[in-house]
Amino acid sequence: FERLKRGLSKTHETIIGRVDTLLLGKKQIDADTLDELEEILITSDIGVKTTVDLIRTLEQRLKRNELQDGEAVKRALKEEILQRLLAQHSRLDVSGKNPFVILVIGVNGVGKTTTIGKLAAKYRAEGKKVLLAAGDTFRAAAAEQLELWANRVGAEIVRHKEGADPSAVVFDACKAALARSSDVLIIDTAGRMHTKVNLMEEMKKIRRVLTREIPEAPHETLLVLDAATGQNALSQAQLFKEAAQVSGVVLTKLDGSAKGGIVVAVSHEYTLPIRFIGVGETVEDLREFDPAQFVDALFE
Ligand code: GDP
Secondary structure (H helix, E strand, O other): OHHHHHHOHHHHHHHHHHHHHHHOOOOOOOHHHHHHHHHHHHOOOOOHHHHHHHHHHHHHHHHOOOOOOHHHHHHHHHHHHHHHHHHHOOOOOOOOOOOEEEEEEOOOOOOHHHHHHHHHHHHHHOOOOEEEEEEOOOOHHHHHHHHHHHHHHOOEEEOOOOOOOHHHHHHHHHHHHHHOOOOEEEEEEOOOOOOHHHHHHHHHHHHHHHHHHOOOOOOEEEEEEEHHHOHHHHHHHHHHHHHHOOOEEEEEOOOOOOOOOHHHHHHHHOOOOEEEEEOOOOHHHEEEOOHHHHHHHHHO
């Protein structure tokens, strides 16, 4: 919890710092106070839709005399954010499929390879057999980095030469995962800046191969977003959600960023479950997302 809190400290200072200045010690909550709170939330990357929804709810609770002072409004804000996170929340459960197939997507630089390495480490630590597929065949460095992770955590890897067809890598990886009875197959994909059309074409091709080789695969399409990029991350969420059948999200680099509010926006506004959050560079810093823990770390 302390690690998480440290990771979220910049977001805490920026959002909750301003909320505290506005609300704490205030005996009377009027329309102006709510306007100012709305302004704080909108500039905190929580998203306009979610902010309006939160403010409306607080307004109603004030009208019903449920909230007497600033402290009560702050507590209510925390409760309401938590409720909205819980409504979208579900854990990624990789058990019961052999292999469970995770297709990892996202633009270059967001932390995709690192996230795959950390996930592989996590599943290895649980005693699972992990196979990585180096589906980003456009950058030799991506496959090399993935291989380093594989060696480091004791996972297997399927990789082809630079420029190879990603679908061929996926095909071989499926065969290998079945032959070696892997528990989890994690597939890296190319992260060139995407247009919706070529993204859809690429995904279709990979999915066709996957589904043919392993029924129901991919079981999870995991979108990696860099929280520090704020609004950019949100437009990526929109694009990939429409074009790539995203089923879960990893938000990286929450440490060192004041834009942690986008956790709320991605979850509530884009109705995507957050599976993991990255709050640092080490393996332990990729954490399973826990809404209650998250709001505690954010508010306290
Ligand atoms: P890719 O191009 O999407 O595969 O990105 P990489 O996995 O190579 O990551 C890019 C950089 O982001 C690397 O230096 C990582 O160490 C760093 N990174 C990834 N996740 C996190 C995180 O949660 N926090 C911090 N501080 N850095 C991260």
